[in-house]
Amino acid sequence: MTTAPSRPAELLLGAAAAGADSATLSLPADFGAEKAAWAFVDATLVRWRRTALAPRVHTAAGELVANALEHGLSGPFAEPFPHPLVVAVLSEGPDVLxxxxxxxxxxxxxxxxxxxxxxxxxxxxxxxxxxxxWGKGVWAAISASGTGAGPAPHTVRRLLLLTEFLTGDERPRLVTAGREPTVPGLV
Structure with missing residues (x-):
């Protein structure tokens, strides 16, 4: 007999939850988070056979985690609910977010x-x-083709679902930094 997790967060964020094209990991709110994120991203990309993108995704993940540690965990957010930090990797086709x-x-x-x-x-x-x-997410889309088109529509939908779940925003929206949005659903 199996028991169901007591909270929806446990379903998504146990130690690591993974699917064919998405994986998440709850990270510690300390400087071990960056190293854990690198190992998680690298292992996920190996499993998905996306190792050609590993250097770029690895670098983006490290910088995003470092920024979250420096700017996202200060002040009144020292004891965050429901999570300290979460890294998510999503893939559709050859592209990774x-x-x-x-x-x-x-x-x-x-x-x-x-x-x-x-x-x-x-x-x-x-x-x-x-x-x-409950906070925000910062994302980076990396394509194998280098087209600069941004995340694929299916990936955007999954990111919006994660955003709703992890930030508590009932109407999640994504903002693209310094570029014209090319995908429906992006602001």
Whole structure:
């Protein structure tokens, strides 16, 4: 006999939940998070046979986690609910999207450091979710073709579902940084 998790978060965020084309991991709210995210992203990309994208996704994930640790866990968010940090990797076809969710509500500012400049350099498109009551996510889309088209529609739908679940926003929206949106559902 199996028992059901007591909270929906346990279904999605146990130690690591994975599907054929999506995986999430709840990270510790400390500087071990970046190393854990790298290992998780690398293992996920090996499992999906997307290792050609590993250097770019690995770099984006590390910068997004570092930014979340520095900016998303400060002030009143020191004891976040329902999660400290979550890294998600989504894939459709040859493309990969990496998102990091944190309890902060401040929007990412590219001018405040080098991290988002690095994310911009290694991704085809990046952006964030409009903050909800439990925080926000910052994402980077990386395509094998390097077309810069941004995430595929199915990936956007899954990211919006994760955003609703992890940020508490009943009407989640994604913002693309500095680029014209090319995918329906992006602001």
């Amino acid at each position: 990496c998102a990091v969710f944190d309890p902060g509500t401040g929007l990412p500012l590219k001018a405040t450091g080098h991290g988002l400049h690095v994310v911009d350099a290694v991704s085809d498109a990046w952006g964030w979710t409009v903050p909800g009551p």
